[in-house]
Amino acid sequence: MGDDVLDSFKVVFHIDNKERWKMVLGNVKNLLNEVDSSDIEIEVLANGNSVGEYDNRISENENIKLMKELSKKKVRLVACNNSLNSLKLSKEDLLDFVEIVPAGVLELIKRQNEGYAYIKP
Amino acid sequence: MGDDVLDSFKVVFHIDNKERWKMVLGNVKNLLNEVDSSDIEIEVLANGNSVGEYDNRISENENIKLMKELSKKKVRLVACNNSLNSLKLSKEDLLDFVEIVPAGVLELIKRQNEGYAYIKP
Amino acid sequence: MGDDVLDSFKVVFHIDNKERWKMVLGNVKNLLNEVDSSDIEIEVLANGNSVGEYDNRISENENIKLMKELSKKKVRLVACNNSLNSLKLSKEDLLDFVEIVPAGVLELIKRQNEGYAYIKP
Numbered sequence: 001m002g003d004d005v006l007d008s009f010k011v012v013f014h015i016d017n018k019e020r021w022k023m024v025l026g027n028v029k030n031l032l033n034e035v036d037s038s039d040i041e042i043e044v045l046a047n048g049n050s051v052g053e054y055d056n057r058i059s060e061n062e063n064i065k066l067m068k069e070l071s072k073k074k075v076r077l078v079a080c081n082n083s084l085n086s087l088k089l090s091k092e093d094l095l096d097f098v099e100i101v102p103a104g105v106l107e108l109i110k111r112q113n114e115g116y117a118y119i120k121p
Numbered sequence: 122m123g124d125d126v127l128d129s130f131k132v133v134f135h136i137d138n139k140e141r142w143k144m145v146l147g148n149v150k151n152l153l154n155e156v157d158s159s160d161i162e163i164e165v166l167a168n169g170n171s172v173g174e175y176d177n178r179i180s181e182n183e184n185i186k187l188m189k190e191l192s193k194k195k196v197r198l199v200a201c202n203n204s205l206n207s208l209k210l211s212k213e214d215l216l217d218f219v220e221i222v223p224a225g226v227l228e229l230i231k232r233q234n235e236g237y238a239y240i241k242p
Numbered sequence: 243m244g245d246d247v248l249d250s251f252k253v254v255f256h257i258d259n260k261e262r263w264k265m266v267l268g269n270v271k272n273l274l275n276e277v278d279s280s281d282i283e284i285e286v287l288a289n290g291n292s293v294g295e296y297d298n299r300i301s302e303n304e305n306i307k308l309m310k311e312l313s314k315k316k317v318r319l320v321a322c323n324n325s326l327n328s329l330k331l332s333k334e335d336l337l338d339f340v341e342i343v344p345a346g347v348l349e350l351i352k353r354q355n356e357g358y359a360y361i362k363p
Contacts, residue, residue, distance in 0.1 A: 009227075009230050009231075009234070010230075011226075011230050014361070014362070016265065016363055023137065023169060027168075027225075027226045028226075030201075030203045030224050030225075030226060031224060031226045031227055031230075033203075033224070034223060034224045034227050035227060047269075048265060048363075080272075082272045082275075102276060103272050103273060103275070103276045104269075104272075105253075105269045105270075105272060105273045105361060106251075106273055106276045106277065108359060108361050109251050109253050109273075109359040109361070110251075112359035112360070113251070113359065117229060117230040117233035117234065117239070118233070118239055118359070118360055118361075119135070119226060119229050119230070119239075120135070120241045120362045121137055121169075130348075130351050130352075130355070131351075132347075132351050144258065144290060148289075148346075148347045149347075151322075151324045151345050151346075151347060152345060152347045152348055152351075154324075154345070155344060155345045155348050156348060238350060238351040238354035238355065238360070239354070239360055240256070240347060240350050240351070240360075241256070241362045242258055242290075
């Protein structure tokens with residue numbers, strides 16, 4: 001049905017401030033209450049100091065619990081490699097579901113070029 | 122004239138922090154000084170704690186005065202229902218021009234899919 | 243090659259808070275480490291109090307040094323005239339590479355209509 005096309009969504013959430021994780025992840029959770037995860041592609045692109053929340057050595061908190069839950073629902077949690085380097089974090093230090101891209105801002109441009117909506121909570 | 126097409130605009134302003142109302146509403150006002158309200162569709166989508174400013178029980182302030190003025194110029198002032206629920210606000214508590222959508226982030230995606238520009242002041 | 247088309251990008255960075263200059267300019271610098279400046283159009287659109295950083299009477303700081311460097315790489319540094327007026331700044335007060343547009347938010351809409359990605363660091 002034509003409606004299936006209209007009801008298929010793509011979105012990239014941008015976070016670059018670690019204080020915003022609660023808001024970003026709450027936004028994603030609310031979105032998945034409205035749209036079936038098979039009808040939407042959701043990416044969370046983290047750069048700046050926000051990538052520190054991906055560190056697998058920090059104690060599990062509400063944000064990390066929610067990340068784990070969301071990653072099981074096809075939400076892609078992505079880190080900017082420049083930002084990881086700034087915080088001296090490497091792939092092995094990160095939660096295992098985290099993907100790395102070379103430059104977060106280039107990822108944001110590419111996704112928008114592919115028709116992803118952009119949201120900066 | 123072809124120019125009429127080029128000079129027709131659509132934009133959604135996103136606010137999720139109540140401290141940003143002055144900036145958002147000032148942005149909208151500046152925009153309407155440049156573009157005739159018949160040539161533009163403007164939506165202000167509020168989620169997070171920013172929806173508290175729509176409460177009709179708080180004293181009129183500069184933000185609310187400006188919201189009233191802008192709503193008369195076809196600017197749509199919209200609230201996320203998830204955020205209203207978090208603040209225990211219902212439809213009856215809101216300024217009468219406020220529209221409600223089930224999920225603010227889904228509204229932001231739909232609008233961008235419809236060709237609206239996105240601005241996060 | 244077809245890839246040349248895919249690897250040609252346009253992006254507008256939005257800044258409306260002077261505290262964010264370091265992040266915005268770092269983002270642009272990182273981007274130019276990934277993409278050749280001839281393959282990308284980068285605009286930095288400043289409104290709100292962020293336009294104060296364009297004032298040629300303040301002492302050169304790291305942000306200004308980086309602006310100068312980036313302006314030589316075709317990055318367009320733009321100021322909203324409404325915001326300049328609020329800070330009582332005129333064209334003569336600004337660093338010589340700064341361009342002025344009448345309304346920053348209208349510029350953001352026009353650029354997105356032209357296919358620019360939007361990033362708000």
